[in-house]
Amino acid sequence: MTNTTRRNFIKHFGQVALTIPGIHMMTASAATRSSASPGADVLERERPATKPVAQQPLGVALVGLGKYxxxxxxxxxxxxxxxxxxAIVTGSPEKAEKWRQQYNIPQQNIYNYENFDSIKNNPDIDIVYIVLPNSMHAEYSIRAAQAGKHVICEKPMAPTIQECEAMIAASAKANKLLSIGYRLHFExxxxxxxxFGQNKTFGDVKKIIARDGMDIEPNVWRLNKKLAGGGPLVDVGIYCVQGALYTSGELPVAVTAKEGPKTDLVKFKEVEQSMKWTMEFPSGLIAECETSYAxxxxxxxxxxxxxxxELDPAYEYDGKKGRASDGPxxxxxxxEQALQMDDFANCIMNNKKSKVPGEMGLRDVKxxxxxxxxxxxxxKIRLSESKHYKPQNQ
Structure with a gap:
């Protein structure tokens, strides 16, 4: 592909993508990609609806009213x-009142963690979005499914593989959808x-470099291993894992890793301060990744x-910038969160599977x-049972 062709592609990509319902940002070539590819779920064109789309927007209950x-x-x-x-779910009466006034939420749609299960009786709520510390993801996702609600759970899905599997089973038993808050699949x-990576716009990708880190403030729940399940690897490092997978369109076959030194033994008493790891892929591609809380x-x-x-920055909420060897x-x-949630609502309305399902969250936790x-x-840890890492064919 010549530089001119690439530039035309980029220009066309940006213009055409915005006209597609759900703004999944695919091109004609992506629309014809085989769904057998591990990354095909990222860019797949929406399938025709199997039933009429509901006219009224679906009701969302946010569980946890923290910063995000x-x-x-x-x-x-x-x-x-x-x-x-x-609706909202919070243990803080002060937050409840502030949100009630700001977003005109009816009093009967304000819940706390003691009466959470009574959401099953509220027809205003279709989707429950779990935005709690990681250790609480499984419990409230399962309880929401048991209450007959569809669930979006923030990443990481849960601290353990067993909890992820239980979440998937609960939603399946309730015949409800479970999605993970992977917002960048809609960005x-x-x-x-x-x-670019999966369609080999610049030829075969040989190496991926992914880094995500921040200087975290002290005394936050993310530094508590019981609540977080881990440090920067599970919090922001998961973006590096995701980025390598959807850029390559492959699933890793082996990993090596080394925890970095701790420069603040008090702050990082319970979780790692940093981590460097390498993922090997079937094609021979190598992803060199790094994450840090310092x-x-x-x-x-x-x-x-x-x-x-490349993207730098790549994972921020805004201000992302892209460059290539032939220009920006x-x-x-x-x-992207609005696109993410609208896509999930569309899946519910049209009886479709989420593009970022619980199975993808389980894959990443593994x-x-x-x-x-x-x-x-x-x-070196070999991911020999590769079938466990594949997202559902969507």
Missing amino acids: STEQLAPALQETKKCKLK PYNLAMAE QEMNLLRAEAEEGWF FEFPQVR ILTAIYEAARTGK
């Missing part, structure tokens, strides 16, 4: 077309990385036979578990 709900999800729900903020810059990093880069392409590429900045094992043992 306050600064990202609630504002995003003011932009959604197919779902609407209808144009990251979807361009998947498009250093700002935000990069997703692919080095290919005929050039390179630009897309509109979007509220990879994170292998990375921790590799760091602990100093050995």
Whole structure:
């Protein structure tokens, strides 16, 4: 592909993607990709609806009113077309009153953690979005499914493989959808990385570099291993795992890892301060990844036979920037959480599977578990049972 062709592709990609319902940012080539590819679920064109789409937006209950709900999800729900903020669950009466006034939430749609299960009697609530510390994801996802609600759970899905499996089983038993809050699957810059990598726009990708880190403030729940399940690897490092998988379109076959030194033994008493790991893929591609709670990093880069392409920053809520060996590429900045939630509502309305299902969350938790094992043992961990890492064919 010549530089001119690539530039035309990028320009066309940005224009056409915005006209597609659900803004999944795919091109004609992505639409014809075989669903057998491990990454095909990322860019697959929406299938025709199997039943008429409901006219009324679906009601969403946010469970946990921390920073992410306050600064990202609630504002995003003011932009959604197919779902609407209808209820909240919080243990803080002060937060409950503030949100009631700000978002005009009826008193009967305000719940706490003691009466949470009574949401089953509320027809206003169709979707429950779990935005709690990681250790609580499984419990409240399962209880929401048992209450007859569809569930979105924030990443990481849960601290253990067993909890992830229990969440999937509970939603299946209730015949409800379970999705993970992987917002970047609906964001144009990251979807361009998947498009370039999987369609070999710059030839075969040989190496991926993924880094995500931040200088975390002290005394937050993410530094408590019981609540978080781990440190930066499970919190922001999971974006590196995801980025490598959807850029390559492959699933890793082996991992090696090494935990970094701790410069603050008080702050990082319970969780790792940093982690470096390598993922090996069937094609021979290598992904070199790094995450930290003491250093700002935000990069997703692919080095290919005929050039390179990268995002820096790659995983932030806004301000993402894309560059390639033949020049920059630009897309509109979007509220990806709004696109994510509208897509899930559309799946419910049209009897479709989520593009980011619980099975994908389980797959990633298995990879994170292998990375921790590799760091602990100093050995290469082979992901021999690769079928366990494949997302459902969607």
